[in-house]
Amino acid sequence: MTNPATTSLWNATAHRSTRRSAAPGTATRYDAIVVGAGVVGLTTALQLGREGRSVLVLEAREVGSGVTGSTTGKVTAAHGLRYSLLRRDIGAERTRLYAQANQHAVGWIRDLIMTEELACDWRDRPAFTYTSDPSQRGTLEDEARATIEAGLPAHEVHAVPAPTRLVAGVRVDGGGELHGPNYCLGLAHLAEHAGATIAEGVRVTGVREGAPCRVQTQDAGTFEAEHVVIATHVPILDRGLYFARLEPQRSYAIAARVGHALPLGSFYDVAEPSRSVRTATGPDGEELVVVGGEGHGVGKVSDTAERYARLEAWSAEQLGTGEVTHRWSSQDPQTPDRAPYVGPLRPGSTRLWTATGFGKWGLSAGTAAAHAIAGSIAGRSDEYAALWNPSRLGQLKPRAAARLALWNTETPLFLVGDRLRPARRGGVGELQPGEGRVVRHDGRRTAAFRDEEGVVHAHSPLCTHLGCEVHFNGAEQSWDCPCHASRFDARDGSVLEGPAVQPLAPRDAG
Structure with missing residues (x-):
């Protein structure tokens, strides 16, 4: 369920037509089943389809409506400040692999859009990572050196126009900007043309690895495949314990009207608080500016509404923006050494695959x-396996290992501490419209939310993943788990973000 008050510019303007059938059809066995229809899942399906493999893509909601539909595009x-940190955490050689893999991907995306004429508002744009804080000059100069050494088409900058004052920075060429959902819809069309089947509204609840693998869904039955790709942003399967090896961060964005021209480029100011800025085409063809930032750990702050207010105030002051047309947020997990996990879902897997972080x-x-x-899946060796092998935890350097240990000290604190914290007194009767609280109701801790129409929606406060208590x-208007970042709709309890696959248990609100 989508909250209309926080729908992204991209999801609000996506070129959606008829929903793809929730029933995948009569076939029940495929060469590969891909779980998730975002950029990872659809690109995988397109590649496999073009190699002549039968592919089924299962998407719980709509194509491109998840994280891809909530990025800055x-x-x-x-x-950002990635290459100097990668160089420290994984070494110069693997940092070059990271740069190479990403730059090749950028070129592939651009070539595909141009060749296939995908209608996704592609714009060629240089990317500027910079600081407006003089105390960070040395940090940005180090980032510029690391970026250039990694092999990217980059050079150091000091005086290039930027939305805010540029003290020092680095420019990387060859990239661009796009409309995420429309790009995914283009990928979906190409994948279907290559023979893939895509089913929206089908939630996967489990996978059994074997020969073949069996994929269970909530309402559409069971399907079999030689290979299964879990492309759900955070893997929905606990095998591999990815939830314990990731730190999910939530960040915010707004789109606002601007009455004057802004510098052309993708801009990221790393000064505190950091700000991401780009321009985009609005619903009526007008030019908008998209501003992002205000990141925090999922479920670990209570002032989420203030995050939008800060972005709006900053953009009005620094960029001269007017009316805010859209507000939205997104989350993305990070690994302890900042390189993603890509490959077999767990050590020894030859049929289950994933990508996250x-x-x-x-x-x-x-x-x-x-x-x-x-x-x-096609049997080719992965030239980047040394970079992103999911089983590399034993290779972590001390800083990255300490970061991972710190993340995992927080989970038991939330798991125990939240249950010991007193529930709100007064029960559901004192909730104001738009307010959600964990209250004591009928002798039980209850996650209660009163919507704008005055209707109270009550659920168990325990996340269906591992039982941490959710925060409002x-x-x-969601219930967010501070342990492993699952999110649930405050009205019906449905899953908005994994790793949870089951909704919050309903409670009587009477």
Whole structure:
């Protein structure tokens, strides 16, 4: 279920027509089943289809409506302060692999859009990573050196126009911007033309690895395949324990009207608080500016509505924006060493595959991952396996290992601490419209939300993944799990983000 108050510019303007059937058809066995119809899943399906394999794509909601539909739409190998940190955490050689994989993916996306004439508002744009804070000059100069050493088409900049003051930075060429859902719809059309079947509204609830693998769904039965690709952003299967190896971050974005021209480019100011800026075409063809930032750990703050207010105030002051037309948020997990996990779902898997941990740069990194997985299924060696092998935890350097350990100390604190915290007194009767709280109701802790019409919606407060207690997200009107970032709709309890696959258990609100 979508909250209309926080629908992205992209999802609001996507070229959607007839929904793809929730019933995949009569076939029940395929060469490959792909779970998730975002950039990773659809690129994988297209590649496999073009190699003559039978492919079924199962999507719980709509094509491109998930994380891909909530990004800023930047397609670049410039990933913030990534290369200097990668060089420190994984070494110079693997950093070059990261740059190469992403730059190849950027080129592939651009070539596909041009060749197939995909209507996704592609714009060639250089990417600027910079700082407006003089105290960060040395940090950005180091990032520029690391980016250039990694082999990207980059150079250091000091005086290029930017939305805010540019003290120091690095420019990376060859990238661009696009409309995420419309790009995914184009990928879906190409994948179907290559023979793939895509079914929307089909939620996968489990996978049994074997020869063949068996994929269970909530309402559409069971399907079999030689290979299964879990492309659900965070893997919905606990095998591999990815939820314990990732730190999900939630960030926010707005689209606003601007009455004057802005510099052309994709801009990312790393000063605190960081800001992402690009321009985009609005619903009526007008030019809008998209501003992003205000990231935090999922479910770990209570002032989510304030995040939008800060973006609006900053964009009005710094960019001279007017009316805000759209507000939305997204989340993306990061790995401890900042390289994604791509490959077998767990050690020894030869039929289950996954890709996750893109750290907010999934359009390029997810495309690269999809090519690697499709190649592995076809029996080709993965030239980037040394970079993103999911089983590399034993190779973590001390800083990355300490980061992973810190993430996992938080889970038991939430698991135990939230249950010991007193529930709100007064029960559901005192909830105001738009308010959600964990209250004591009928002797039980209950996640209760009163909608704008005054109707109370009550659910168990326990996340259906591992039982942590959810926190209310007022900006999104959702229940968010602070342990492993599952999210649930506050009205019907349905899953908005995994790794959970089951909704919150309903409770009587009377």
